[in-house]
Amino acid sequence: MSSSTLGDGEDSSRIRVAVRCRPLFATEKNSDVVDICRILDEHLVILLDPGAASNDYLRQEKSKEKRFAFDQAFxxxxxSQRVFEATAQPLIGSVLQGFNCSVFAYGSTGAGKTFTMIGTDTEPGIMSRTVDGIFQHAASDGSLSVTCCFVEVYNEVLRDLGSRDGREGMLDLREDPVTGPSLTGVTEIQAKSVEQVMELLQEGNKRRTTEPTAMNVTSSRSHAVFQVRLERRDPRSEGVMIGKLSMIDLAGSERASQTNNSGLRFLEGANINRSLLALGNCINALASGSSFVPFRDSKLTRLLKDSLGGSCRTVMIANISPNHLSYEDTLNTLKYANRAKNIRVSALQQLVQPDDHVRQYEHAISDLRQEAALLKAKLVRRAATNPMPESEAEAGDEACLKEASENWKVEIIRNLESRSSLQRSLMEVEKALSQWKAELQEAKEVITCWKERRPVATPSRPRRSAEPRTLDEWQDLVSQIEENMAENAATRRSLAQRLQQNKEAGKELQEQLPRRVLNEDLRAFLELIQRVKVLEYERLELDHFWEIHRRQLVDRDDEIAMLREQLRLRNRHLRALHAQLPEEHHDQLGDRALLDTSDTTEHGPLRVMQAWAPAKEAEDFDNWDTRPLRQRERRSSDDKSKDSAELQDCISANVIDWRALEVPLASQIKGLAVLQEEGGEVARLLLPQPPAPPIAIPPPTQKRGRQFTGLAAHGVAPAPPVPMRRHERSPPRAYASEVALRRDPGPGPGLNSAREAREARSPLNPLLRAYGLRDQRQMDRVGNRRSSPWRRGGMGKAGKIMVAPR
Ligand SMILES: Nc1ncnc2c1ncn2[C@@H]1O[C@H](COP(=O)(O)OP(=O)(O)OP(=O)(O)O)[C@@H](O)[C@H]1O
Incomplete structure (x- = not known):
């Protein structure tokens, strides 16, 4: 293939940029919208200051008026005929001469891109006019072959708009260093007439992903790319000239937040912006003459690699709206277009000479000869050492072998590439689904709050600018999300199925390798290639699983936070009941497991443990009256009426979440149930405890060092601080005070053993007596502390469960 530079003047050396301003809609004219766009002399665009235009006297000083000059301004x-004549028509001759050309429409939503590129029945756009022009141009040229395809890039996935199952028909993009990017499996039509192409455009456009946005009721959410490939014989050189014309209707360039969208629409917006950002970066790199152009940053730029700058003639049409409310978007579009003017191009003609073909065949034949000689030699050697079975020897035709190995290579690479692409799509769908899930949960929560007339909790994610405002709107949103989720789930199922089929096909190919490729070196090489591809794929798969796992952890954290809240409410309710209940009914209350929140610092891997320690309770806990009830009854009647008044306040202020209180006891909460099954002290602590003998509680002594809140609440003084050895400096915090207690100094006078002496003096003693336990050992045995899950798992500082003694 040979190349020559297009040399028809200055125009060919840089991107041509045209601006088209749409008229104001009737609705805009009827409202207070002001036209802030002026076009002068088909070249100059003046964007008036919207402040001045809207008679805002405060803003008139700071004029925002901007002026730009372009190749064309409409x-x-x-x-549309005039726009076509000034933009795409001059490219037709170049494409017929074997140059790559492209026309793309850029602009924010509702600015008129689709109108310009595709048009309407009465006002056809550039795409159909160009095809018409091509046919007119080469009506007499019998050698012309026109092939068209129509695809969209939606959410970073390429879809075939020409196939009947357009939405399902995802495409793979291949890059060939010689022929450029190509779409595998795309529906191509060999166009014989303009009508045929028009049909493809109309049908494809119907299949395109469109959604109403706040700016445009039929907003295109994807980038539509229409490619026309022309092949014709060069009458002078007898070579074949291959030209490609890409016409692109880009999705809206507005910021995702401006379209008032949420959910999948917001995700779309983010992906659209990603592609456009990548396109902008490529334009910047091409404009600055950088040696590296980041074409690989998005599917769109990868697809347009050979249609942007470089070896291509490009026309950009920037569509703008004259509406003063769209000032920012219009300005951004004009700045973008202005930058694109600087891109220098040097188009290359793709002329395939008959000689080139001959040379290519000669190379291929000589390669094949070498390969055949090698294989022959191998076969001879093998036959000598290990005679082949009859059937295999028959199949050992060299050409067949060569072909088989080539085919195998192509098939396996195709299989692995399509596996990676399926996996990536699956990840995208999973991600979208999890976002939907979070949004659905939040919307349902809002609806419940609304129905129960409770205040709506602050959302975990930032509010969208267009949240529903009525209950009906919220319910509509829920059904819309559910519909989308069902759609996504179906896509996920189909992707998973295709992935499975792909893996099975890959396995089969793998098994065929020894039969289809007899050349050992080649086989080893192919195995290596395959291994690399498989590893790449496995890494992708691992990323995917990691992502799923991470999301599960986030969900679990949310669940834990919810359980904490339930526990907090339940504890508060129990305390309120204690305070409310007359003395004679105290026995009915039974033992309740209350949660000690003295130490809620996270430690250890078992996240559920954290649910035991309701963090919000921490500040209240020191004020709890954890003395036996009969002692508490001696409180003044003032205190009781205060408690009762507080409870009434809570109820009337609707602070208590009665729904949450329906969750009965801590023992029935998921995290605890799991641990109960494991046995250990949780179960023990939830069992009714022996009645406590009346004890005299000494007043709390002066607090020093770390406090063991549970003991302090019983009037037990903390142990005196004992210097720790180095390796003991950081014991798990929940046990810090316990460890300190056990480090009590030796026996005192008149006691039987050192241990008894230690226990007698231990400030733990009143607590042991309160629970009818003989000594520390018994406590250890009952509590089985040494084998408790905290110890074994090294989980340390989960919140502690305490039993409120009667
Ligand atoms: N030059 C024009 N003359 C008359 N009507 C126009 C013109 N440009 C756009 N319109 C009308 O404006 C509306 C929005 O245009 P269009 O759908 O082409 O916008 P868009 O830029 O493609 O938006 P989106 O990015 O959201 O798809 C359409 O109803 C279209 O018919």
């Missing part, structure tokens, strides 16, 4: 009155 005002609202210019029709």
């Amino acid at each position: 005002d609202a009155q210019t029709d």
